[in-house]
Amino acid sequence: MIDALLGILLFQLIGEVLSRGLNLPVPGPVVGMLLLFAILRWRGGPPAQLSATAHGMLAHLPLLFVPAGVGVIVHLPLLAREGAPLLVAIVVSTAITLLATGLTVHWLRQRK
Amino acid sequence: MDERIFSIWVYLAQTPLLWLTATIAIYRVMTLISRRLGSPPLLNPVLLAIIAIVSILLLTNTPYATYFDGAQFVHFLLGPATVALAIPLYESERTLRRIFWPALAGLLVGSATGISAAVLAGRLVGLSEQTLRSLAPKSITTPIAMGIAEQLGGLPSLTAVIVIVTGMVGALFGWELLSFFGVRDDGERGFALGLASHGLGTARSLQFSSEAGALAGLAMGLNGATTSLLAPLLARWLGL
Numbered sequence: 001m002i003d004a005l006l007g008i009l010l011f012q013l014i015g016e017v018l019s020r021g022l023n024l025p026v027p028g029p030v031v032g033m034l035l036l037f038a039i040l041r042w043r044g045g046p047p048a049q050l051s052a053t054a055h056g057m058l059a060h061l062p063l064l065f066v067p068a069g070v071g072v073i074v075h076l077p078l079l080a081r082e083g084a085p086l087l088v089a090i091v092v093s094t095a096i097t098l099l100a101t102g103l104t105v106h107w108l109r110q111r112k
Numbered sequence: 113m114d115e116r117i118f119s120i121w122v123y124l125a126q127t128p129l130l131w132l133t134a135t136i137a138i139y140r141v142m143t144l145i146s147r148r149l150g151s152p153p154l155l156n157p158v159l160l161a162i163i164a165i166v167s168i169l170l171l172t173n174t175p176y177a178t179y180f181d182g183a184q185f186v187h188f189l190l191g192p193a194t195v196a197l198a199i200p201l202y203e204s205e206r207t208l209r210r211i212f213w214p215a216l217a218g219l220l221v222g223s224a225t226g227i228s229a230a231v232l233a234g235r236l237v238g239l240s241e242q243t244l245r246s247l248a249p250k251s252i253t254t255p256i257a258m259g260i261a262e263q264l265g266g267l268p269s270l271t272a273v274i275v276i277v278t279g280m281v282g283a284l285f286g287w288e289l290l291s292f293f294g295v296r297d298d299g300e301r302g303f304a305l306g307l308a309s310h311g312l313g314t315a316r317s318l319q320f321s322s323e324a325g326a327l328a329g330l331a332m333g334l335n336g337a338t339t340s341l342l343a344p345l346l347a348r349w350l351g352l
Contacts (some may be wrong), residue, residue: 036195052198094286096233
């Protein structure tokens with residue numbers, strides 16, 4: 001597991017250095033993901049250990065959002081004022097974004 | 113005895129150990145409760161855990177900064193988890209190749225729609241300028257969204273909360289909404305869910321299939337990049 005973890009951290013580190021060094025608009029971890037993807041293609045797949053570690057980590061992805069979500073505590077007064085309209089705006093615009101994306105991909109694939 | 117308990121509390125309240133353990137333990141308990149209730153999307157473990165932790169912090173008068181000292185170790189893992197998405201992405205390469213060009217178009221449309229729809233809907237319901245600026249990057253993953261909000265003059269910490277609510281909203285009804293409008297391919301639905309609802313949309317897609325999850329992860333990453341490019345331009349155009 002330690003090798004897999006080291007590998008993932010190294011790719012994140014390289015991604016972070018590239019992203020900041022070259023002033024890329026793409027965040028470091030995403031650069032790391034794309035680099036790792038390129039390496040996987042080149043070598044024809046992940047080692048079993050890396051695959052297991054990655055899937056294990058992704059199985060608990062929602063947990064990783066809890067600390068930032070608890071940050072709501074800082075904005076309770078603002079949310080008491082604007083919470084309801086804000087929620088409406090989030091729900092409506094998220095639905096529109098989902099449909100715009102999904103339908104664009106879907107229609108373009110059907111045209112072929 | 114009281115004195116002793118108090119001194120233990122004082123010690124624990126200052127180490128990262130307490131809130132790190134609490135975050136994971138409470139999330140774990142909430143996954144069990146949610147599963148016992150039949151995994152209703154509205155009562156998802158993330159929402160339940162956030163409500164529980166916020167209540168505890170309020171009751172114990174603990175500042176968020178103290179909490180985050182411990183919880184940051186969990187928060188940090190968002191980066192490695194993003195890198196780890198390369199593995200399901202590799203495993204879904206055939207799907208990726210199948211929808212590459214349509215997905216690229218979907219990315220541009222989705223990113224522009226995401227920012228514009230948020231700002232226009234927010235304006236329609238009468239949100240303040242600062243909240244609008246915090247809302248604009250809502251569809252993308254937390255760290256990038258916070259950076260963009262800061263650039264636009266919003267409140268990054270408010271953006272973090274908005275981003276998570278967006279993720280939960282997409283996870284709540286996104287998959288079904290897309291099906292209802294005739295988008296039934298796993299890859300297509302995953303892509304839309306990851307684009308509009310970042311990591312929580314990706315987590316939801318992973319529940320349906322590894323292919324949906326992989327494309328969601330890809331869409332999340334690409335939209336993070338595209339939105340950071342488009343947001344400053346669109347913000348000017350939308351009058352932010």
